Amino acid sequence: MxxxxxxxxxxxxxxxxxxxxxxxxxxxxxxxxxxVSEAGYFVATVTDIVYNNIYTAILDASAICHLPDIIHSPYRCEIINGTQPHVKKYTYRLAGSTCYAGDIFGDYSFDTPLDIGSKIIFCDTAPYSMVKSNIFNGIPLPSYISIRKGQAFCIEKQYDYNTFLSLI
Structure with a gap:
């Protein structure tokens, strides 16, 4: 690059x-x-945590829909406050919320345990989420939000169920 x-x-x-x-x-x-190198954040929320040989945090997002390079190429997103598995005290598998068996963001470890409602912030995602996102299994496309001067957030583009209906 x-x-x-x-x-x-x-x-x-x-x-x-x-x-x-x-x-x-x-x-x-x-x-x-x-x-867009080192630009863009993708924010997901933990909606559930289950245990199946490893604690798995189910996110309100989908690797297959929102960050498909994680699935299709050897790409691993950096996340804020997280690192490689078993480096920090609490390790989780971050999973998407679709029925797709491989909808996995990867395994990460954290200093503190995750809870329902915890935010997971993936870094350097503009190259992936902006051009490769897709709708699958009712998962909406990500919203695009910019930060303006003074740290004000501005919603640039937001999708809803009508977006999905317009594509079928």
């Missing part, structure tokens, strides 16, 4: 220029994720 610290941007530019000149081409490098 263009914005990784170890990415050799200067060398890539030289290579692209060489190819363009040699073959009389115009190459356009799509910035992809670099445009």
């Amino acid at each position: 263009f914005c990784d610290e170890d990415y050799k941007l200067h060398e890539s530019i030289e290579l692209i220029n060489r190819i363009q000149n040699k073959y009389n081409l115009k190459i356009i490098a799509e910035p992809c994720e670099a445009v």
Whole structure:
């Protein structure tokens, strides 16, 4: 990715220029994720906690609907106050609320136990939640909220059941 610290941007530019000149081409490098790298938060709420060989926190969200790269590629979201499993005192599997068996955000550990109503804040989710979200099993699309000057929240886009009906 263009914005990784170890990415050799200067060398890539030289290579692209060489190819363009040699073959009389115009190459356009799509910035992809670099445009929204380390941007966006996805906030979910714990709706239930069950035990099945591991404590599982059921969220009011869905990995398959809202952050499908977790399911389809080896991507793991960082979350605020959470880390790898078994590093901190309390480990949970974070699961989505659909009937999809693999609707799992991953296993994370926390310093304090989760409760129903606890907020889980996934970081760096703009590349995934903005362009790949989908409706499945009654799970709504995420709302888009921006933070304005003075820390005021502004709802930019919100979806409801009528959105779902308009797509069928």
